Structure formats: structure tokens, C-alpha cells
Amino acid sequence: xxxxxxxxxxxxxxTMSIKSGDIGIDKGKFVSVGSASDHxxxxxxxxxxxxxxPGFNDAHTHSPxxxxxxxxxxxxxxxxxxxxxxxxEAKLTAEDNYILTQLAVCxxxxxxxxxxxxxxxxPDAMAKAFKETGFRCVFCGALxxxxxxxxxxxxxxxxxxxxxxxxxYKLGFHAEYTTSRELMEGIAQLAHKYKAPxxxxxxxxxxxxKDCIGRYGMTPTELMDSxxxxxxxxxxxxxxxxxxxxxxxxxxxxxxxxxxxxxxxKLASGIADLVKISEKGINxxxxxxxxxxNNALDMFREMYxxxxxxxxxxxxxxxxxxEYILRAAIxxxxxxxxxxxxxxxxxxxxxxxxxxxxxRPNMQPENNIxxxxxxxxxxxxxxxxxxxGRILYEKGEFFIGEDxxxxxxxxxxxxxxxxxx
Amino acid sequence: xxxxxxxxxxxxxxTMSIKSGDIGIDKGKFVSVGSASDHxxxxxxxxxxxxxxPGFNDAHTHSPxxxxxxxxxxxxxxxxxxxxxxxxEAKLTAEDNYILTQLAVCxxxxxxxxxxxxxxxxPDAMAKAFKETGFRCVFCGALxxxxxxxxxxxxxxxxxxxxxxxxxYKLGFHAEYTTSRELMEGIAQLAHKYKAPxxxxxxxxxxxxKDCIGRYGMTPTELMDSxxxxxxxxxxxxxxxxxxxxxxxxxxxxxxxxxxxxxxxKLASGIADLVKISEKGINxxxxxxxxxxNNALDMFREMYxxxxxxxxxxxxxxxxxxEYILRAAIxxxxxxxxxxxxxxxxxxxxxxxxxxxxxRPNMQPENNIxxxxxxxxxxxxxxxxxxxGRILYEKGEFFIGEDxxxxxxxxxxxxxxxxxx
Numbered sequence: 001x002x003x004x005x006x007x008x009x010x011x012x013x014x015t016m017s018i019k020s021g022d023i024g025i026d027k028g029k030f031v032s033v034g035s036a037s038d039h040x041x042x043x044x045x046x047x048x049x050x051x052x053x054p055g056f057n058d059a060h061t062h063s064p065x066x067x068x069x070x071x072x073x074x075x076x077x078x079x080x081x082x083x084x085x086x087x088x089e090a091k092l093t094a095e096d097n098y099i100l101t102q103l104a105v106c107x108x109x110x111x112x113x114x115x116x117x118x119x120x121x122x123p124d125a126m127a128k129a130f131k132e133t134g135f136r137c138v139f140c141g142a143l144x145x146x147x148x149x150x151x152x153x154x155x156x157x158x159x160x161x162x163x164x165x166x167x168x169y170k171l172g173f174h175a176e177y178t179t180s181r182e183l184m185e186g187i188a189q190l191a192h193k194y195k196a197p198x199x200x201x202x203x204x205x206x207x208x209x210k211d212c213i214g215r216y217g218m219t220p221t222e223l224m225d226s227x228x229x230x231x232x233x234x235x236x237x238x239x240x241x242x243x244x245x246x247x248x249x250x251x252x253x254x255x256x257x258x259x260x261x262x263x264x265x266k267l268a269s270g271i272a273d274l275v276k277i278s279e280k281g282i283n284x285x286x287x288x289x290x291x292x293x294n295n296a297l298d299m300f301r302e303m304y305x306x307x308x309x310x311x312x313x314x315x316x317x318x319x320x321x322x323e324y325i326l327r328a329a330i331x332x333x334x335x336x337x338x339x340x341x342x343x344x345x346x347x348x349x350x351x352x353x354x355x356x357x358x359x360r361p362n363m364q365p366e367n368n369i370x371x372x373x374x375x376x377x378x379x380x381x382x383x384x385x386x387x388x389g390r391i392l393y394e395k396g397e398f399f400i401g402e403d404x405x406x407x408x409x410x411x412x413x414x415x416x417x418x419x420x421x
Numbered sequence: 422x423x424x425x426x427x428x429x430x431x432x433x434x435x436t437m438s439i440k441s442g443d444i445g446i447d448k449g450k451f452v453s454v455g456s457a458s459d460h461x462x463x464x465x466x467x468x469x470x471x472x473x474x475p476g477f478n479d480a481h482t483h484s485p486x487x488x489x490x491x492x493x494x495x496x497x498x499x500x501x502x503x504x505x506x507x508x509x510e511a512k513l514t515a516e517d518n519y520i521l522t523q524l525a526v527c528x529x530x531x532x533x534x535x536x537x538x539x540x541x542x543x544p545d546a547m548a549k550a551f552k553e554t555g556f557r558c559v560f561c562g563a564l565x566x567x568x569x570x571x572x573x574x575x576x577x578x579x580x581x582x583x584x585x586x587x588x589x590y591k592l593g594f595h596a597e598y599t600t601s602r603e604l605m606e607g608i609a610q611l612a613h614k615y616k617a618p619x620x621x622x623x624x625x626x627x628x629x630x631k632d633c634i635g636r637y638g639m640t641p642t643e644l645m646d647s648x649x650x651x652x653x654x655x656x657x658x659x660x661x662x663x664x665x666x667x668x669x670x671x672x673x674x675x676x677x678x679x680x681x682x683x684x685x686x687k688l689a690s691g692i693a694d695l696v697k698i699s700e701k702g703i704n705x706x707x708x709x710x711x712x713x714x715n716n717a718l719d720m721f722r723e724m725y726x727x728x729x730x731x732x733x734x735x736x737x738x739x740x741x742x743x744e745y746i747l748r749a750a751i752x753x754x755x756x757x758x759x760x761x762x763x764x765x766x767x768x769x770x771x772x773x774x775x776x777x778x779x780x781r782p783n784m785q786p787e788n789n790i791x792x793x794x795x796x797x798x799x800x801x802x803x804x805x806x807x808x809x810g811r812i813l814y815e816k817g818e819f820f821i822g823e824d825x826x827x828x829x830x831x832x833x834x835x836x837x838x839x840x841x842x
Contacts, residue, residue, distance in 0.1 A: 066785070070792035074742045107782035110801060265729040266796070268738040296783050296797035301725070308686040309733075317689040321495040359825065361528035362717050362800075364487070365832045367840075371491035375687070376717035379783075379801040380531060408785050415786045 001026035004041035010052040025351040028388035055114025055352040056299040057333025059258040060237040060287025063104035064097040068292035094125035101129035107297040109385040109393035112354030133400035138337040140172035150186040175201035176220040188228040198229040202236025209241040221246035256283040256336035261305035263289035285332040322374035351389035422447035425462035431473040446772040449809035476535025476773040477720040478754025480679040481658040481708025484525035485518040489713035515546035522550035528718040530806040530814035533775030554821035559758040561593035571607040596622035597641040609649040619650040623657025630662040642667035661691045677704040677757035682726035684710035706753040743795035772810035
């Protein structure tokens with residue numbers, strides 16, 4: 001086999017329990033888990049009783065938006081969008097996105113994230129970046145009234161679902177408030193043609209939801225459901241303002257709610273009701289959103305916020321629990337993204353994993369390892385991240401086939417060009 | 422000189438701007454800042470254009486509570502306190518606190534924290550731990566109806582204010598709801614005798630504040646002020662439920678409000694109104710609180726939450742700003758703790774500093790370095806922490822005079838003993 005992890009503890013996400021044993025990896029997959037293996041391996045890594053976890057699946061992001069990190073913060077949402085985001089985004093080129101995507105990949109890896117569900121533009125350039133770095137990406141269509149088209153969406157859908165084992169593509173559009181009913185109906189036809197799930201931003205802000213009700217007499221979820229967008233599943237990003245009926249639609253149609261607590265906090269959008277989502281048995285996934293609105297691509301931050309903001313929302317310290325959220329960040333994301341072979345450390349699954357350093361002070365004592373990860377874990381604890389059995393990050397160094405200094409210099413040039421125009 | 426940092430950028434907290442130059446350190450203090458220095462140094466460190474910041478001053482904590490990290494989370498506040506915290510705390514020995522304090526020091530250092538304002542028991546054992554590790558601590562008296570006494574408080578005050586240059590002691594008590602009026606009056610007498618500020622937990626929860634009004638017809642702040650506790654300043658920890666009149670008292674008496682956003686979120690206490698505190702010109706400091714209620718001793722988490730929770734509270738993405746919060750975490754804390762010689766990198770100040778690695782993906786691009794630190798910074802960025810010119814943490818290693826494995830083993834033994842009883 002290619003790789004053997006010895007003296008490991010690992011998280012079993014089926015039982016959400018910590019187990020011990022060796023882990024064998026070959027051809028990108030876990031081939032033996034738990035039992036000591038006598039097979040020779042090209043490389044043997046002593047995990048030294050640290051913790052191997054399945055990689056986090058970041059279920060909503062816009063990778064190239066790293067260029068806007070800290071560019072224009074602490075502004076009201078409308079000024080931030082109209083003055084800081086939209087005019088500058090419009091200047092991005094495919095080559096820019098190729099560079100910026102690689103920078104985002106480094107940040108994901110440093111947080112133990114092994115895949116992302118990415119909605120943005122120039123997917124060819126981005127797919128090249130993901131493939132070259134070795135990172136797993138599920139694209140989501142970004143169609144709206146101002147860019148892309150149904151033809152392009154279908155073309156992307158076909159091409160990127162047979163592009164590379166690391167890449168796949170889901171039908172999707174930006175949001176109800178940026179997409180005409182005709183376009184949504186066209187997407188529904190594609191969904192039926194390909195028996196495919198559909199994704200979009202959904203009920204992120206109060207005004208988005210209110211305006212949709214004003215336009216259509218229905219919430220975004222009700223509208224999309226009525227158009228037939230969810231006949232083959234899918235889900236929504238943010239889901240801050242889902243009504244009871246929306247939640248029932250999510251439940252009935254087997255949709256996933258992706259929560260983005262850091263983005264929703266920073267942009268003052270609100271706090272999604274994860275307690276209700278959990279009670280309704282709706283699949284929950286966790287996403288960072290883009291760096292423009294977060295500002296970090298850090299799953300530890302998201303998990304922590306996903307838990308504690310519920311406690312504030314419900315004025316109840318017992319609201320929400322760490323285990324549920326950790327599972328959402330790993331298994332919920334994999335399920336949302338159609339990554340059936342990701343999300344657990346078991347034989348036959350993709351060897352997407354991170355190693356958590358349990359010897360840092362913030363992980364001690366080990367009263368409860370899962371709570372330690374969610375409530376005190378941080379990027380300092382990630383000492384290795386691997387996708388499909390390839391180690392892309394180890395002890396602070398990146399092995400993505402590109403030099404970091406080069407990426408930083410190019411990113412800086414992109415920012416200089418775009419912000420000075 | 423002892424130490425010279427070359428090719429450095431550094432944060433000037435007077436102007437909240439980033440400057441460049443060399444930094445010379447001798448006898449625990451900054452002796453030359455900004456200009457290239459020809460002086461020989463025992464050790465020269467190339468900062469490689471990374472960022473030197475004055476260390477964070479953690480203005481409220483209970484260091485030994487690390488033993489309770491992740492012990493009993495996601496419980497309602499009263500059950501958590503009465504079942505998880507109080508009965509187990511009661512079993513701690515001085516020797517336990519000596520070990521646990523050292524573990525906490527490691528965690529502070531890994532987050533760039535160089536001093537803490539600590540309220541707990543067995544200060545002799547804790548002072549020994551702080552002194553031996555080389556960490557700066559300002560103790561706050563923990564007097565209440567159930568432990569300590571006025572005599573002990575005065576004894577501690579005298580002894581620990583001449584114990585070691587790293588250690589000082591402030592008059593204080595646990596909180597109004599655990600301390601009789603007679604005891605508070607006794608503390609007020611000590612405050613007058615020593616012309617000393619007084620500190621305590623203040624208005625942390627809604628019920629604490631309501632009950633105090635029920636008992637005395639006054640808020641905790643009004644009561645304490647009426648007793649004469651604040652004639653020489655001081656302040657309160659948490660300050661979630663300050664009334665307009667309380668804020669005016671804080672302003673008039675020059676008190677400091679210490680905010681503990683992570684603890685207040687996790688225990689569902691609420692969100693302190695930092696916007697009003699800022700508008701009233703009240704000194705704001707930032708604290709982690711103990712690991713039992715946080716669960717991390719991480720100033721990056723606190724700063725991030727201090728900012729974004731205001732945005733949620735006010736439903737306004739422009740509420741609160743990064744610069745104000747970063748300054749509070751450094752200068753506000755130093756001012757609160759009476760550390761007049763901490764909080765800036767300038768000649769004659771104590772050489773308490775941290776080095777922020779700007780070459781990590783989360784710090785790129787550098788559109789705004791201060792916003793990067795507050796909104797995307799994490800412990801992964803701290804590559805060095807020094808107190809009084811002594812480097813106690815460097816590239817993941819701790820130089821505190823004690824072996825980490827030993828501390829972890831002893832901590833685990835303490836937990837085993839206490840939780841199995």
C-alpha cells in the first residue's frame with residue numbers, strides 16, 4: 001500500500017466515537033482501518049496517538065473571493081455589496097481566479113478541509129486549480145440574470161462531471177432575488193432531464209425573504225419547490241429565514257440546509273435556526289462562505305459558532321451540541337455534495353483526512369475529545385491534511401505544486417490592479 | 422543588548438498603525454524601536470517582515486479551570502454550575518492549581534497572550550507557577566461568602582504586590598450575588614486604605630442583575646458604587662447587563678468594562694453592549710474567562726466575537742470595528758490591569774510581545790492588516806510570544822521551564838482523581 005498511519009486514534013463518524021488502530025491507504029482510498037496491518041507501505045507515518053478525522057467538507061464557499069478579504073469591512077451590507085464586492089468582482093479574469101483558487105485551497109488545507117462546494121465564475125480556470133493542487137471540489141452553478149446562461153450551465157454540468165475524479169458539478173443558481181422565474185424554470189427542466197439536485201443561496205437575509213413573498217406570494221423555498229426545482233433533492237445555502245413550511249419542504253424533499261454562521265454574523269444577516277433544522281431531521285452541512293464575508297476559511301470557527309450562536313439565540317446553554325455539529329461539518333457536507341465516498345474513515349472510502357494534534361494545550365485534558373475539537377479546537381491543531389490519500393499539507397507546509405510566495409505576490413498584484421482601477 | 426528583532430513590522434498602538442524597523446530589547450524592556458540599531462545583541466532574530474504586536478492582555482480569567490474543559494458542556498447554566506463546576510472545584514488543591522496554571526500559561530502563550538488578570542484560589546501556588554514560567558499575572562481577589570476573608574485579601578494584597586516584578590494583586594471579590602454587603606463594605610475600607618481599585622464579576626447574567634435589584638433596589642453597579650467600592654477605580658468582568666445609569670457610573674468613575682464574549686455566548690448569558698461602552702468612552706478590555714466556560718484561552722476568538730456579535734446584536738454590519746477591539750485586547754487590558762508599562766512597542770515599555778506570521782494563507786492578501794488579525798487571525802499565526810523580553814514560546818515550542826508531557830500527565834491525573842470521587 002502507499003501509506004500507512006500507525007499508532008493512530010481516529011474518529012468513526014458512524015458512531016461518533018474515537019477508536020484506535022492503524023490505517024492503511026492505497027490508490028486514494030482507506031483499505032484497512034483499525035487492525036494492525038502487516039502490509040508493506042511506501043510511507044509509514046507515526047500518528048503518535050494524535051487523532052485522524054475525515055476531512056471537513058466545506059459545503060458553501062466562493063474560493064476566489066479571498067482577494068476581497070479585509071478590503072472593506074464594517075460597512076452596512078448594501079454599501080459593502082454595491083461599493084466593495086460587485087464592482088471589483090466584475091474585474092476578475094479567469095487567470096485571476098486560477099491564482100486565487102489556489103490561495104483558498106491552502107487556507108482550506110490549513111483548517112483540515114478536504115473538499116469545497118464552490119459557486120463562482122470561470123469554472124474552467126478554477127477546476128484547473130483544484131485539479132493541479134489535488135483538492136476536491138464540487139461546483140455549484142452560479143447562473144443568474146447578469147451572468148452565465150442555461151446553455152453554459154448544461155455545458156458545465158456535462159463537462160465537469162467527467163473532468164477529473166476530484167471534480168464534480170451540481171446544478172445551481174445564485175438566488176431567487178437575482179434570477180428570473182424563466183431562468184429558474186429552465187433550471188428545473190435541466191434538473192428533470194438529468195435527475196439532478198439543485199442548489200442556491202436561500203433565505204440568507206430577512207429582506208430577501210420578505211421581497212420574494214412580495215413578488216410571488218411565496219417564500220423562496222415555496223417558490224422554488226412550486227417550480228419543481230427540488231424533485232431530485234438539493235438544498236440551500238445560509239437558510240437563516242426558513243419558515244415552518246419551508247422546513248417541512250426541506251424535510252419532505254430530503255434537502256440539505258447549509259449553515260454559514262460566520263458570514264451571517266459578520267454581515268448581520270441573523271442566526272439560522274439549527275435547533276429546528278435538527279429537530280426536523282433535515283440534513284445539516286456547514287460552510288465557510290467566501291473570505292469576503294467571513295473572513296476566514298476556517299471550519300473550526302464555523303463549528304464553534306454553529307454551536308454557541310444557538311445557545312445565544314435560544315437563551316439556553318444546553319441548546320445544540322458539539323457532536324451534532326462536528327458530524328454536520330464532515331458527514332452532512334459529504335452528503336450534501338454527493339460525495340458518497342467521503343465522510344468516514346472506513347474501508348473503501350476516499351482517504352480524505354486531517355490529523356489533529358492532541359498535544360497542544362488547547363486539547364488538554366481529554367475530558368471529551370469531540371467537545372475539545374468543537375469548543376477549543378483551532379487551526380493550530382491541524383498538522384496534516386490529505387485528499388484522496390495525497391498529503392497536501394503537513395506541519396505547516398503545503399504540497400500543492402505551487403510556491404506560496406508566488407501565489408501571494410500574484411494575489412497582491414491582482415488586488416493592486418483591481419482596487420486601483 | 423539582549424535581543425534584537427530585525428526586518429520587523431510592528432503595531433504602534435498609539436496610532437493603531439503598522440510601522441517598520443528594528444526593535445532592540447534589554448533588561449526586559451524595549452530600548453530602541455524603529456530605527457536600525459548598531460548595538461550588538463546576544464541574539465538577533467530576523468522577523469522577515471512579519472508583524473510584532475504588543476502581547477494581548479487577557480483581562481479576565483480563572484487559569485486553573487482548564488481542568489474542567491469539555492467536562493460537562495451543553496448543559497443549562499444552573500446545572501452546569503451546580504453539578505459540574507462547584508463540586509469539582511471544591512476538590513482542587515494548591516498543588517493541582519500549580520500544575521493547572523502552568524497548562525493555562527502554555528495556552529495563553531500559544532495565542533500571543535502575555536499577561537492575565539486572574540481570579541482564583543490558592544494564589545501562592547499560582548504565583549509560583551506564573552513566576553517560574555515567566556508569565557505576567559495580575560491577581561484579582563476572589564473573596565466571597567464561602568471562601569477567603571478580608572484578612573486574607575489584605576494579606577494577599579500586600580504580599581503579592583511585592584512578590585515579583587511579574588506579579589501584582591488587585592482588590593476584588595467574586596460578585597454581588599455571592600458576597601454579603603458587610604464583606605463588600607470591608608473591601609471598600611481596604612480600597613480607601615490602599616487607594617486601590619476594586620474588581621468583580623458584574624452584571625454577567627440577567628437574573629444576577631434582576632436579583633440584585635430585588636435585594637437592594639439597585640443594580641450591582643449602583644450598589645457597589647453606593648458602598649464606595651469604586652472611589653479609586655476598578656471595573657467589572659462581563660458587564661452584559663449594564664443599565665444607562667451603570668454606564669454613566671463606569672464613565673464617571675473611570676471604570677473598565679471587561680468583555681468576555683465567548684463565555685457569554687457559550688453559557689447563553691447574552692451579548693454585552695460594546696457599542697454603548699465605546700460611545701460612552703469607557704475603557705474596554707477583553708478577557709477569555711476560564712476554560713470551563715469558553716472553552717479556549719484564545720484572544721483571536723474573543724476579538725472576533727467581540728466584533729461580530731455586535732453586528733448581530735445591532736442587526737447592522739457596520740456596528741463595531743476591528744481596530745477598536747484590537748486596541749481593547751492590548752491597551753485596554755493593560756490599562757485595566759494597572760500594567761502602565763505594557764501595551765505598546767515603544768522605548769521603556771516592557772518587552773511583552775507576540776510575532777504574527779503574515780505568510781500564512783489567512784493573512785493574505787494584506788488589504789488591511791488589522792482587520793486580517795481580528796477577522797481572520799488565529800493561533801496558527803502566533804510564531805513567537807515573549808514576556809519581559811524572555812521568549813517563552815517559539816515555533817510551537819514552549820520554554821517555560823517545565824515539560825509539557827509532564828503537565829499533561831499530571832493534569833490527567835488531577836481530572837481522574839477529581840471526577841472519580
